[in-house]
Every structure is written in C-alpha cells, then in structure tokens.
Amino acid sequence: MTGVPKQSGRDDDNRLVALALAGDVAAFTALIKGNENKVYRFILKFLNSSADARDLTQETLLQAYLCLASFNGASRFSTWLIGIALNLARNHVSRAPKFRFIEYNEEIMPDTNTLDNPSLKYQQRAMLGELVCAIQALPAALRESMLLIGLEGHSYEEAAQLQNLPLGTVKSQVSRARQLLRQKLALRGLFD
Numbered sequence: 001m002t003g004v005p006k007q008s009g010r011d012d013d014n015r016l017v018a019l020a021l022a023g024d025v026a027a028f029t030a031l032i033k034g035n036e037n038k039v040y041r042f043i044l045k046f047l048n049s050s051a052d053a054r055d056l057t058q059e060t061l062l063q064a065y066l067c068l069a070s071f072n073g074a075s076r077f078s079t080w081l082i083g084i085a086l087n088l089a090r091n092h093v094s095r096a097p098k099f100r101f102i103e104y105n106e107e108i109m110p111d112t113n114t115l116d117n118p119s120l121k122y123q124q125r126a127m128l129g130e131l132v133c134a135i136q137a138l139p140a141a142l143r144e145s146m147l148l149i150g151l152e153g154h155s156y157e158e159a160a161q162l163q164n165l166p167l168g169t170v171k172s173q174v175s176r177a178r179q180l181l182r183q184k185l186a187l188r189g190l191f192d
Contacts, residue, residue: 013077020068028068032061035078039085045151046089046144048136056092060085075161082152083162086144093140134184138177145173146181 019027039060044053063084071080135143148159149170160170 010073010076014073017068017071017073017077028065031077032064035081036061038078039081042082042147042152043085043089045147046086047092048132052092056085056088059088063088075158079154079158079162082148082154086148086162090140090144130185131181134181137184138180142173142177142180145170146177149174150177 013031016027016031020031036057040053040057043056043060044050047053047056060081064081067084071077135146138146144163145159148154148162149156154162156167156170156174159165159174160167163170165173
C-alpha cells in the first residue's frame with residue numbers, strides 16, 4: 001500500500017509535465033510550487049550560503065523549465081529537480097574554491113528558543129555549529145551522499161541515481177562519512 005501514493009504522485013508529476021510541455025504555465029507553476037522550498041533547503045545545506053542558495057534555486061527552476069522535455073518520468077519530479085540543483089551546486093563550488101568558508105546561518109540551525117536554560121541553548125548551538133563544520137570538512141563525494149541521504153531523506157537508490165553512482169558506492173560513502181563525523185566529533189568531545 002505504501003507504494004500506491006508514491007506512484008500516484010509520480011503519475012501526477014507526469015501529467016503536469018505533459019501539460020506544461022503543451023504550454024500550460026499553470027501546470028509548470030504547480031510542479032515548481034511544491035518543490036521550490038525543498039530545492040532551496042537542499043542547496044542551502046550544500047552551500048551554506050543563503051544568498052547563493054536563492055540564486056541557485058532560481059537557476060535550478062530555470063534549467064528545469066528549459067530542460068523539461070528531458071524529464072522521462074523514471075523518477076519523481078522532485079528527485080529530478082534535486083539532481084539539477086546538485087549539479088549546479090557542484091559547478092558553483094568547483095568554480096569558486098574560495099567559497100569553502102563556513103558562514104553561520106540561522107536558517108539551517110533549529111529553533112532553540114523553546115529552551116528555558118540559556119546555557120543549554122548555547123551548548124546546543126555550539127554543538128550544531130561543530131556538526132555543520134564537520135560536515136563541511138568532509139570530502140565532497142562523502143558530503144554529497146551524506147547530505148542527500150542523512151539530511152534530505154532520499155533513499156540510497158535515489159542518491160545513487162542523482163549522483164550517477166553505483167548503489168554500493170553511495171552506501172560506502174555514507175558509511176565512511178558517518179565514521180569520519182563520529183571521529184571528528186569525538187575528538188572535539190561532542191560524541192562518545
């Protein structure tokens with residue numbers, strides 16, 4: 001039964017794509033509306049810069065519009081869109097190696113205002129900051145797989161498809177990324 005809603009969503013995507021290709025602007029708007037925030041959040045986690053994430057989100061949506069005919073329906077539309085975003089983010093980073101700094105960004109940090117204890121609030125923010133730094137320090141291939149699976153919630157199969165890698169490679173990259181994160185955080189006294 002769990003496969004039925006996913007297939008239904010895929011069918012809806014395919015129907016909207018067909019309508020958009022026939023010139024129905026409202027259909028393309030419907031496709032984008034449900035995915036724009038997801039794309040932005042993915043790029044923001046990948047680049048950790050809200051300004052660049054906004055720009056690349058717009059570029060992703062433009063590329064999706066221009067390349068819509070290449071969407072074959074083999075995956076969900078959102079997976080295809082994240083694939084475009086991933087390629088654009090990779091290109092952005094490769095063209096701007098100076099970009100590899102860590103910018104503190106409130107948007108990727110969870111809301112800690114519900115905590116009554118200021119000391120606990122500070123500790124939680126510090127730990128999350130350390131985690132963000134540790135993720136950013138991972139080698140690019142490991143970081144990409146970790147972001148797609150660990151933070152974006154894609155399946156291993158989807159991540160393999162998005163990165164054009166064998167499934168076993170993605171699984172080993174995520175395993176290695178988790179191992180490196182545990183080691184880095186243990187060295188900082190944040191993980192036992």
